[in-house]
Amino acid sequence: MKYGHFDDDAREYVITTPKTPLPWINYLGNQEFFSLISNTCGGYSFCKDAKLLRITRYRYNNIPYDNNGKYFYIKDGDTIWNPGWQPTKTTLDEYECRHGLGYSKFKGVKNGVEANVLTFVPMNDRCEVSRIRIKNTTSTAKELKLFSYVEWCLWNADDDERNFQRNLSTGEVEVIDSAIFHKTEYRERRNHFAVYSVNTKVDGFDTSRESFLGPYNGNDTPDVVTNGACTNSVASGWSPVAVHQINVTLAPGEEKSFVFVLGYIENDENDKWESHGVIKKDLAWEMLDRYKTDEQVDKAFDILVDYWKSLLSKYHVKSSNDKVDRMVNIWNQYQCMVTFNMSRSASYYESGIGRGMGFRDSCQDLLGFVHLIPDRARARIIDIASTQFQDGSAYHQYQPLTKKGNADIGSGFNDDPLWLIAGTSAYIRETGDDSILDEMVPFDNDESVATPLMNHLKRSFDYIVNHKGPHNLPLIGRADWNDCLNLNCFSAHPGESFQTFGPSEGPVAESVFIAGMFVKYGEEYAQLCELKGDKADAEYARCEVQKMYDAVLKDGWDGEWFIRAYDAYSHKVGSKECEEGQIFIEPQGFCVLAGIGVKEGLAKKAMDSVKEKLDTKYGIMILQPAYTKYHLELGEVSSYPPGYKENAGIFCHNNPWVSIAETVLGDGDRAFEIYKKTCPAYIEDISEIHCTEPYVYSQMVAGKDAKFFGQGKNSWLTGTAAWTFTNISQYILGIYPTLEGLSVNPCIPAEFGDFNITRVYRGVTYNIEIKNPNKVQKGVASLTVDGVEVAGNVIPFDDSKKTVNVIATMN
Ligand code: GLC
Ligand code: GLC
Numbered sequence: 001m002k003y004g005h006f007d008d009d010a011r012e013y014v015i016t017t018p019k020t021p022l023p024w025i026n027y028l029g030n031q032e033f034f035s036l037i038s039n040t041c042g043g044y045s046f047c048k049d050a051k052l053l054r055i056t057r058y059r060y061n062n063i064p065y066d067n068n069g070k071y072f073y074i075k076d077g078d079t080i081w082n083p084g085w086q087p088t089k090t091t092l093d094e095y096e097c098r099h100g101l102g103y104s105k106f107k108g109v110k111n112g113v114e115a116n117v118l119t120f121v122p123m124n125d126r127c128e129v130s131r132i133r134i135k136n137t138t139s140t141a142k143e144l145k146l147f148s149y150v151e152w153c154l155w156n157a158d159d160d161e162r163n164f165q166r167n168l169s170t171g172e173v174e175v176i177d178s179a180i181f182h183k184t185e186y187r188e189r190r191n192h193f194a195v196y197s198v199n200t201k202v203d204g205f206d207t208s209r210e211s212f213l214g215p216y217n218g219n220d221t222p223d224v225v226t227n228g229a230c231t232n233s234v235a236s237g238w239s240p241v242a243v244h245q246i247n248v249t250l251a252p253g254e255e256k257s258f259v260f261v262l263g264y265i266e267n268d269e270n271d272k273w274e275s276h277g278v279i280k281k282d283l284a285w286e287m288l289d290r291y292k293t294d295e296q297v298d299k300a301f302d303i304l305v306d307y308w309k310s311l312l313s314k315y316h317v318k319s320s321n322d323k324v325d326r327m328v329n330i331w332n333q334y335q336c337m338v339t340f341n342m343s344r345s346a347s348y349y350e351s352g353i354g355r356g357m358g359f360r361d362s363c364q365d366l367l368g369f370v371h372l373i374p375d376r377a378r379a380r381i382i383d384i385a386s387t388q389f390q391d392g393s394a395y396h397q398y399q400p401l402t403k404k405g406n407a408d409i410g411s412g413f414n415d416d417p418l419w420l421i422a423g424t425s426a427y428i429r430e431t432g433d434d435s436i437l438d439e440m441v442p443f444d445n446d447e448s449v450a451t452p453l454m455n456h457l458k459r460s461f462d463y464i465v466n467h468k469g470p471h472n473l474p475l476i477g478r479a480d481w482n483d484c485l486n487l488n489c490f491s492a493h494p495g496e497s498f499q500t501f502g503p504s505e506g507p508v509a510e511s512v513f514i515a516g517m518f519v520k521y522g523e524e525y526a527q528l529c530e531l532k533g534d535k536a537d538a539e540y541a542r543c544e545v546q547k548m549y550d551a552v553l554k555d556g557w558d559g560e561w562f563i564r565a566y567d568a569y570s571h572k573v574g575s576k577e578c579e580e581g582q583i584f585i586e587p588q589g590f591c592v593l594a595g596i597g598v599k600e601g602l603a604k605k606a607m608d609s610v611k612e613k614l615d616t617k618y619g620i621m622i623l624q625p626a627y628t629k630y631h632l633e634l635g636e637v638s639s640y641p642p643g644y645k646e647n648a649g650i651f652c653h654n655n656p657w658v659s660i661a662e663t664v665l666g667d668g669d670r671a672f673e674i675y676k677k678t679c680p681a682y683i684e685d686i687s688e689i690h691c692t693e694p695y696v697y698s699q700m701v702a703g704k705d706a707k708f709f710g711q712g713k714n715s716w717l718t719g720t721a722a723w724t725f726t727n728i729s730q731y732i733l734g735i736y737p738t739l740e741g742l743s744v745n746p747c748i749p750a751e752f753g754d755f756n757i758t759r760v761y762r763g764v765t766y767n768i769e770i771k772n773p774n775k776v777q778k779g780v781a782s783l784t785v786d787g788v789e790v791a792g793n794v795i796p797f798d799d800s801k802k803t804v805n806v807i808a809t810m811n
Contacts, residue, residue, distance in 0.1 A: 486635025643706025
């Protein structure tokens with residue numbers, strides 16, 4: 001069942017009922033000011049950091065599920081309604097929500113009144129603009145009352161929901177005409193405040209939540225709206241809010257438009273007062289002046305729309321398959337940008353107060369957005385590498401505001417170092433900018449020990465070489481990619497963190513997955529060494545990679561598939577010898593995509609085993625059989641009920657690894673079949689089962705052992721975005737950036753048909769036409785570049801041209 005539809009021309013998903021199975025959200029903002037907004041106007045805003053500079057208050061884990069947002073109430077006689085349906089939930093005559101790229105639109109119609117809301121965060125500004133247009137479509141005049149409502153968060157979102165003994169006394173506001181200023185803690189150590197204003201004279205306001213709602217009401221029945229009159233309350237402590245009242249008279253057919261701005265202002269620390277106790281507002285007035293008129297709003301909106309248009313034009317496919325086209329051209333790239341901005345911090349499943357930026361997460365996110373914003377990718381790589389330790393290991397997370405490694409979680413996740421190679425290699429393959437390797441980068445943010453980035457990569461590589469276990473496979477440390485496979489943890493008491501309990505490393509437990517990564521990224525590292533003219537290092541790296549390859553075949557192969565790991569007792573994990581958890585997805589995907597066992601025929605066997613043992617109609621499960629009891633020696637993986645999360649859920653992130661692995665083997669039908677199973681556009685019509693947004697990936701879909709098989713969770717912030725984009729764009733459609741130039745080598749279903757790709761690469765636009773007259777799945781027989789046939793698959797890079805026309809014929 002569907003709850004809406006795609007509008008590809010507008011690049012929007014159109015939700016046609018407010019009663020989606022879960023809130024279906026969107027992200028507004030590209031630089032510093034961000035908002036999350038649901039299809040019923042729930043959500044919140046923050047500036048720069050979702051934990052430390054939270055602007056409006058949201059209630060996670062509440063009822064109803066999506067509690068608090070930025071609401072407009074319309075009072076029309078005795079009928080009170082919201083254009084986005086919540087919170088009054090008054091039945092609307094018409095409802096529509098359009099989530100677009102960086103904006104959302106809402107349309108609500110009730111008793112002949114039509115309200116259209118457009119909400120977006122303008123480029124280069126720290127505010128959210130909401131324009132509401134109200135139209136009287138009846139033949140009699142209407143006397144309406146419009147109320148706005150936001151609830152302020154007292155900045156630190158973590159403290160805001162815990163420290164009531166203090167917070168209920170600190171709230172402060174100022175009101176000047178239509179502008180309501182939130183200035184809690186400004187009197188002491190803050191130099192920032194927020195403002196909520198509207199471009200018209202108001203008929204009343206409220207800033208005290210109790211006055212607005214009444215002490216016993218929720219925001220579905222505010223006293224002020226019921227009574228039709230604000231009380232002009234000025235908050236002192238408790239919970240400050242911002243409410244405007246506008247009395248709107250509309251003649252038949254008349255429409256009026258109001259522009260609301262929710263802004264964040266930072267003043268100079270030494271010049272923050274206008275007079276004693278009165279905040280300096282010049283910057284706020286300037287901001288409000290920028291969005292005073294409809295024309296200004298239209299202009300700012302057009303700039304935003306153009307920004308996304310040009311950004312997404314860097315990879316554009318035109319095939320006979322509209323689902324692939326819409327995911328590649330719009331939604332998958334859009335989600336990659338959101339994961340770039342948010343990492344894993346703020347979604348409807350991540351509260352924004354927990355994790356900072358993950359080392360491995362952010363490195364993998366790079367794979368998905370590097371072609372879109374190479375400059376910011378460069379800066380991100382330097383930030384990440386600056387949190388590495390001198391021995392090559394790394395802080396598992398860092399804070400976006402301070403860019404410092406997070407000591408609470410520390411290091412010991414032994415896959416982390418290799419992801420830095422993956423991200424850096426992707427950046428250089430994309431941009432050709434190898435000067436980044438000479439950039440001086442500190443260790444643990446200590447500039448006095450800075451070395452060129454290349455040396456960081458060397459230490460990443462050497463870390464694995466120097467941390468091997470009894471089978472010459474990499475030691476796993478606290479965990480590898482699978483945060484929940486905690487082989488050195490042995491946690492027996494509730495509340496102990498699986499991530500940090502126990503030693504950060506054991507001398508025995510090994511990971512075959514890291515071995516696969518080492519083979520893949522070890523080779524990419526060797527290529528970077530060559531690029532730098534360092535032949536000896538390249539040779540040494542390849543020799544170590546070969547040793548690892550051999551170790552995997554010797555002790556990492558189980559007969560029908562790759563083993564997952566060896567535990568702290570050197571017992572196999574993910575082997576037919578195990579009682580539960582006999583086969584895991586990660587080593588199958590990664591070893592094969594790294595090329596391990598291909599020539600020996602083992603790779604094909606591993607893929608067959610995945611298909612036979614792990615595949616379901618909704619995607620490939622992470623392991624089987626699910627753990628039905630807690631295994632002290634395995635940790636968190638066995639703590640989840642069977643079928644959920646890392647315990648036999650369909651962890652979408654590693655499905656593309658298997659799909660890529662299939663392209664390595666040349667099976668385009670199977671690679672695409674895997675792609676389709678988790679692809680949002682393909683599962684749109686089972687939204688009642690899948691539940692999460694049909695335009696983005698979720699981290700996890702419940703596996704077949706779960707009660708709610710097929711149900712998605714943790715949508716938006718997942719490495720799935722970057723990996724599926726890498727898979728579809730570089731492996732299935734086959735436009736892969738190499739150090740020398742773009743390689744064209746699709747691996748598609750026999751029936752996929754011809755297709756065209758426009759790809760902007762190092763400043764040159766490539767128009768690539770791919771023909772498949774004989775319906776093969778892989779293999780390019782000829783490549784013509786601007787009319788000249790070239791040998792091989794790689795388009796030689798030539799920056800003297802602006803546009804290059806390529807014809808690739810498969811056979
Ligand atoms: C989460 C984490 C990621 C990890 C994965 C598997 O998505 O953000 O770092 O690799 O879970 O445990
Ligand atoms: C939990 C989750 C896992 C995530 C980790 C991040 O272990 O199950 O998916 O990667 O937390 O800290």
